[in-house]
Amino acid sequence: MKHKKFITIFILTALLAVLFSGFFSTGAQGSEGVVQTVKIGLFFGDNTLPSANLQNKIGSGFMFGFYDSGRNFNYLGETEETKITMMKDWNMYISGGAYYDKKPDSYSGVVGCYHVKLPGVYGSFQEASQAAAAYENAFPAYYNGVWNVCAGNYTSYDEALSANDSYGLGGEPMTASEYCITVTVTGTNKILFEYDCGSGTGLAVVPKPENEEKPETWFKGFRYNGGFQYLRLTGKDLTVINYVDIEDYVKGIVPYEMDPSWPIEALKAQALCARTYGASHIGLHKSYGFDLCNTVCCQVYQGQNRATEISNGAVDATAGQYILYDGQFCKTFFHSSDGGATEDSENVFHEALPYIRGVRDDYEKTVNTGYSNWSFTYTADEITWILQAKGYNCGNIVSITPTYTAMGNIYSLKFTDDNGRNWTFSKYDASCILYSSTLKKYTYSMRFRIETPGGSGTVLCINNANNTVEDPGTLYAIGSGEYIASLGGTGEVTVLTGAGLEDIKISGGSATLSADSYIVSGSGWGHNVGMSQYGAKAMANLGYTYEDIIKFYYTGVTIGGVI
Ligand SMILES: [Zn+2]
Structure with missing residues (x-):
């Protein structure tokens, strides 16, 4: 009995936990709501950076911290410096004001990734900074949630070891993990801060507001609002993310x-x-x-x-x-x-x-789009060449069968070769297959028709064969054979058939075209x-x-x- 009651309570607790976790995740992410701060990748994947500098445009210095899962900035400390560089913790060579992770032919300085960690831990960035001020080239470092003071930067463990001896403070030579990010004053090897809290978190850098103005920050020639996050995914170079109001x-x-x-x-x-x-x-x-x-x-x-x-x-x-x-x-x-x-x-x-x-x-x-009318004539040989160049193992193309949507846009193109084999391209692929930068012949949109120069294959007469009718709602057309081509419009047109006037639904017809050349003409640009x-x-x-x-x-x- 008692046992059963325990189980009931356990189940209730589990149920509540599920309910609450659901409730909280809805509240945080807002399945119905909007995330006000969006995270935009600026450098990532194959374009990560060994180092990334920032410069205040509007603002006075920068704050350091990290972003939590709710996208809130958590403050750790700050600098008055207005030009700072975040880099992977690595031996970084300075040349012409930039940092290189491979030793260039000539360089003016180096940010070594070996330091002397001085004894003692501190309660905050501020306390660690104050302690660091007593030593030359010392800086606050936040390693896995602990505030330390580190001194110097050296390119090898041995250098740091002998420096440690000369400090004589009982510190230890060290280098941080592959997730560590070092912040310097841009163009120098003066380290302002190191942040190393493992793989799951990155350093956040946010400009300090100046007066009442919304801060703006230069990064690689572009000015950004919001803050920046630096991640070393799997220990690699910096992924740079802009945390910005939507x-x-x-x-x-x-x-x-x-x-x-x-x-x-x-x-x-x-x-x-x-x-x-x-x-x-x-x-x-x-x-x-x-x-x-x-x-x-x-x-x-x-x-x-x-x-x-x-x-x-x-x-x-x-x-x-x-x-x-x-x-x-x-x-x-x-x-x-x-x-x-x-x-x-x-x-x-x-x-x-x-x-x-x-x-x-x-x-x-009513406006000039620059693409209201375009037309290219392809020879049958050119069409064969395009298909072959795009990897289709076809013989000579001898006919093309286009189909159109109810709106009059291209839907599919079927190509038939002299062996009777077919290749059909539909939807977006239909709009791309004849696009050839080599031949400088292009299909710019989904809205084009394909015809033969003599008009063969035109199986629809609109008042007379040369008329173009813009509004199909006013159109009276005579269909011939079993084929009715799409006229555009909303899918209903009135045609005169053997049975008199009839409203019919246009679903796009098809006519096989066969000629030495084909005229592709259309309008629009895009999908x-x-x-x-x-x-x-x-x-x-x-x-x-x-x-x-x-x-x-x-x-x-x-x-x-x-x-
Ligand atoms: Zn994307």
């Missing part, structure tokens, strides 16, 4: 994704895309210790260099707003120019997103999924708001904050 992150992104001289409502729409993208990819690169990287893999982010008052204004005016569908963050795909119609997500990529439906875009043509940036610009010029723009390109979404 609004400052978006301010950095917007002017790289869209010309900041564009109308403000378009910039606001871009800000919502960038913010939503960021918030919905928290933890994407967590194996490297951050959320998002700074390359095109995620969103190009190089601090605030390109931010202007206007682009910042677009971010501020929409602060905290996200694009949501069913209360969840949307995948905010966008592209430069749709050339007339965007596309259902599953017709380009794999995933069918309910809010990424193709829309016919009559706005975009046609989600928002067209030029379309956003056009809508803004016409007086539409960013909300109008977002809701036009993303079907059925809401705009709002997330709690």
Whole structure:
């Protein structure tokens, strides 16, 4: 009986623990909420750095510490120095003000990774700093949660050993672990601090505010808001991460994704895309210790260099707003120019997103996109060559069968060779297969048609064969044979058939083309999924708001904050 009661309590306790852990993890990460501080990888993977310097732009010196799992900065100490360098604990040679982990031909100094650890431990950075001040070249060191004072820097254990003898203080020669990070005054071998707390944690460096201004820090020619974290993953060079408020992150992104001289409502729409993208990819690169990287893999982010008052204004005016569908963050795909119609997500990529439906875009043509009309003629031999150059073991291509989506964008291209064998490329692959930088012939978007010069294969007459009709809703077409080509539009057109006028659903037809050459002509630039940036610009010029723009390109979404 007693035993049973114990088991019941045990189960209840376990249940509560599970409930509470669930509760707390929801609170901390906010499955519904937004992480306000995002972690952006600046140098990582194959691009880790032996050393990384910082310089105050706005700010007076730097604070040292570490970030906890809640992304809060935990203060340990600080320096008044305004130019500091973080480096792996290594023999680092100084040449021309920079640090090298291999000995260059000539160098002006070296930061040795061997030191003399003086006896005694201290209660804080401040206490260790005060004690260090009594010795030449001594510095506070935080090793695995313990405050020490170390003196000197030497390139070998033996040098540190003999230095230890001459100090005569009973210290010990040592070097820290492969996770240790050394901070110096930039261009010198004056060590300000060492941090070595094992593999799971990295040194955080945050600029000290000056007056009331938001600090800005120079790093490799770019100015950043927020703080920095330095990790030595598996003991390697420094992974550099920027811990930055999501609004400052978006301010950095917007002017790289869209010309900041564009109308403000378009910039606001871009800000919502960038913010939503960021918030919905928290933890994407967590194996490297951050959320998002700074390359095109995620969103190009190089601090605030390109931010202007206007682009910042677009971010501020929409602060905290996200694009949501069913209360969840949307995948905010966008592209430069749709050339007339965007596309259902599953017709380009794999995933069918309910809010990424193709829309016919009559706005975009009111601005100059630079890609509103492009056309390239390929000979059959060139097409054969392109396929072979891309690794397909085909014979001479003798025919091409394109299919189109209901929006009139390319869906697939089937190539047939003189042995009767076929190669079919669909969705995004269909838009790339004929792209050839060698031949300087390109397919820039999903919106193109392929035809033969004589028009053979054209099996649809629109009033007369040469007419192009922009609005299929007004279109009366005569289909011939069993084939009806897509006309674009929302999928319904009226055709005159043997049975009279009929509304029919266009699902894209196919006609096999066979000729000595093929004309590929299209419009737009990009993958046609989600928002067209030029379309956003056009809508803004016409007086539409960013909300109008977002809701036009993303079907059925809401705009709002997330709690
Ligand atoms: Zn990435």
